[in-house]
Amino acid sequence: MDSKNKYTKTHSDNVKANANLVTTFPEMGYFRFGTAGHLAFMWCALVCNSMVSACILIGGSAVVNAVTGVNFYASIWLISFVCAIYVFFGGLRATFIADAIHTFILLIFIMIFAYTVYAGDDSKIGSPSRMVELLTERAKTIPVEGNYHGSYLTFRSLHGTIYSIQDVIMGFGLVNCDQAYWSRAIASKSKTISSSYFCAACCWFIIPVTMGLTLGLGARALSLNDDFPSLSDSEVNAGLSAVATARYVLGKAGSTLIVLMVFLSVVNAARISVFLWFIYSAALTCILHRIGISLGWLFNFLGVATASGVFPIALTFLWKDLNTFGAVGGSIGGMFLALVVWLVTCKTLEGEISVDNLASTYVAFAGNATAIILGGVIAIVSGLIWPANFDFDKTRNRTVLSEHLEDHENTSEHLTTEIDAKDQTGKTDVQEIDQDIISNSDTLDELPQKQVLDFDVLDSQYKRYIIATFALLLTFMFIIPISIGAPPYIFST
Template structure:
């Protein structure tokens, strides 16, 4: 029984619609112009050709671990990461923010093992689906293509809907207009620069994300009049627990890890997290884009860094929102947020508006926009790679230039469709919370077969195919039965409630693994990886890159338009004339033994990290029914802030440090061109 007044009211809009439209259109235009300029500089002063299919889809497989880490954090920081973690913490207490972090971090950690295996056994691949096709043939290829496209639709829908709902709540901008403007604006800069563009814009997004995260942490815990310290927040939460205790929590408290609903949320989050990583081509694309010797390091750092975002942000925003419900500045005062407002992700915006007024509303608007655009850009590249290489490419293989053109068209078409798809979901009353819970139900049956495709030589094509199909059938049946038995009827709303979601995702994951394992025991494969390691020879863009067919009177000549390596010490350069630059170095042969050692290190790292954050820390606190004392809560908050500061170092400082020489060369070369001086032949490696 809630002690708050019964009733609802509309969310108070602190900003005008023009602010919402200005952010969506203005930021999209800024990033597009930024990438066009940066791509021009890259093409002129580095060895990476932006018009190369290899560069467009894989960033020439040259990305360093710091930028991979930043890209992982940026791509995995969805609208849901910020909004859903806050909403769950608002409802269930501080355990939800921790479990949201666990539910996304362990997948990235274990995916580091997969990344090492991809480099070891399929370094020439661009998409996971190419690996599946080479190993299993067309039935599994078609099956996994369906799952990857479903994942792209679920992820894109949650990104766009979550951001549009926040913009609408804070500014009044039309949701449908935002649904279309967001993906179209993102598509412009993705087309301009390809995968490397998403990494570079990811970096800018991540810098802004951490700045705003630090703003809220220090504002709420340090200088806010309404809260001002972790101790004051703890005091307010004790009052909140008396007004509206949490069912299933120890003493109804918001400051305890003993939360039945929190454990349920953990299960749903892990299911959603595993499916969101293993079934998302964007993560495979990032693993492929890095150097073989640094892939796993990037994913390890990414997993550690990302954990800080939902833990720190969800804790500060979710608990602050709960503590400030009785504050007269609260956007729905004197009423609490309605269930639909919570599901739409308006907990964090409510806390931000109460704490910092218009400035807080602008900050939450920007951070949500950055999260949505960053992850959506990765989805656009992922979908373009799937369509051009695994759908069109199967029937009409494309050379380098045609591949880039086809990718551009695919990105443009999917961006428009993403707006239409998000509008369809909105009209069906499907929101961010619905997609978050249902994602695990739809996609977890493919997780184990996909992982074993690159991890185990024993999985056969029959195990991969029938394990996925059987798991899907069990998951859907469990989903419907669970919804009917627990909530009384099957409806759109009930299908996305926590018990319905876990009733579908758990059987899907478990039964898929059991069927796959059973087939491996009865009739194991003994795959030699020859076909997957040969993908580089058959599917590489390099042999076709820059080759032009010229037909004259009765003869056909093939002219390679690739530029020769410069021979002089200096080159005269201008923006009107081509500038010669060093060609990319030939790929060094892979050291399989070194990659196997990397795989073992990744396995130890991921297992240790999973053990600590999933078992050693939360389970004793849960089992003991411990109620956080004021002092213990202050330490808990301090640890989340320290982890966030360390994560910022990995994501913001490390990429700059790793690329300091290349950045200096590019800056020096650009300055010389603008000043009319000569450009030395050294270029960024």
């Protein structure tokens, strides 16, 4: 999913230039396409945040349940409540502080796990060469289906290739439909917006890679040991292999670190900013868990639910010719068609539609690919046939709040005039009117003010980082995967 962050960092310059005061991407949809665009993008945002919240709560609750034994449903509500309290008292600033401090602590924990697995007790793993030996031995008894010679030490993997493409699609969908990325792009300073996104994208990559190479591969290698806990398919899909490895190599300390990591990462990524959402997301997660939806299942479904919004939402900020039909039809129509293809493919390939079958490799890939392709085709083709020729000056320095600001200014002027027009008998409730004016003035100070955009700086950054971005995209998405995945090769010590 590193590609999604690289894409975001250059995209952010154009967002800043064309919609510098817009607070949400549905608001931009409203300015360009009216109520239809607003509702379509709100639906995309709701689906994305619902699925992401469910992923966070299902994954976090599974870990808490496995480590502490707390009831799964109780864990869901407990995590939701803690996040709601955290954000309620800390406000928006708390989320930014959490992003920085919590990520720093998470990196320390990951370093501890990496050192313990690859340089710790020899009876566990202790070294990279020992890891290779254990994985080679494991492949003899439990080979990986679709991998070259069933090996764990090869990048020539059919299912791995399909999932990597699916993961990129899912990443694009989550970025475009997640308001957090838009908020940061719009709120950032013009001179630092691209560099900050660029650095964040490069730094992020190390987290999933290191976790996979230590706790993920570690679980498979250590499964040769008789005292290592056996994991069922459902436990693996719930993400509990990392818990088992951490507990095995570090004992109670490992369990403690995992629980702390869950708390820090959940608070980092939580969408629970109001109590209503806390109740909704917790209830939704309980329902999903009850019908057998796991963390792995949700990962396969995320692209189906969100990828149709990639092109319509992005082009709303970037392309003047995108029209209402392309924006609404691409985002909502693409999602509907993706769901149809997803279900039809499941019935055709698997014989019946079930929870497990819907998450199978080819079925999930069909839904993901359909969502992003048809969403883009509808948006782009309709724009080419019926170009909107939109003027982005209409969205610069504009927000619903700024229009609210003008209304307040007019109200204040009206109230002042009303005071002067009243008779001089002293019967007018001047104090009440003055209070209204003061209240309005306080509101005006809190609303966003117009900005002077430095288009030269934004354009310079865009040109500079677009080259770096595509170089990294080319490297991580094509050069490295093809060079190590295409050859029939098994890595050794």
